[in-house]
Structure formats: C-alpha cells, structure tokens
Amino acid sequence: MKEELAQLNLKMDALLAEMKELKAVLSKTRRTPATAKYTVTEAAAYLRLSVPRVYELVYTGKLQPIQHKKYSRLLFSAEALNHFLHNGAKPTAIET
DSSP: OHHHHHHHHHHHHHHHHHHHHHHHHHHHOOOOTTTOEEOHHHHHHHHTOOHHHHHHHHHTTSSOOEEETTTTEEEEEHHHHHHHHHHSOOOOGGGO
16 A cells, blocks of 8 residues: 555656646747747657657648748647647557
8 A cells, every 4th residue: 555655656747847847838939829939849858759740740630730831840739739639649658
C-alpha cells in the first residue's frame, strides 16, 4: 500500500511539473484568442507534438494552417489548434 501511494505521489509530481511547463509556454504567448497566430514551433509546443509531426498533419490535411502570403510561413490560428485538440488524431506513443 505504501509503495502504491509513493508511486501515485511521483505521478502527481510529474503531472504538476507538466502543468507548470504548459503554463510557462502559454504565458509566453499572450495573445487574444481572436488574433492569436502561432508559428510551427509554437503550435507544436501548444499541441505537445514534435515539429515534424505538425508538418505531417498539415500535409495530410488534418491540421489547417493559415498561409502568410508575404513571408510564405505557416501560421496557425488558436481556433484551428483547439479544434485539432478536441477533434483531431491522438498523439503517437513516441510523442506522449
């Protein structure tokens, strides 16, 4: 029983550390939801995926980017990222 409680404590500590990390990432991007645009790297961090996986999702049509015409960069709206989080594919075992 004590071992199980110790394991649960370790898992809780890991979850709390992940939450702090996510809060730090989100606090760096202080954008309003209506105008939020994320780069590929920021989108990967937001979705907790690798950058190559984000490109794969774009090219397979599972994640909808905003194409910035002037700089030819892929940008993502907060709405598209949240839609993917709620309706998209689950991350692979390597990415979890």
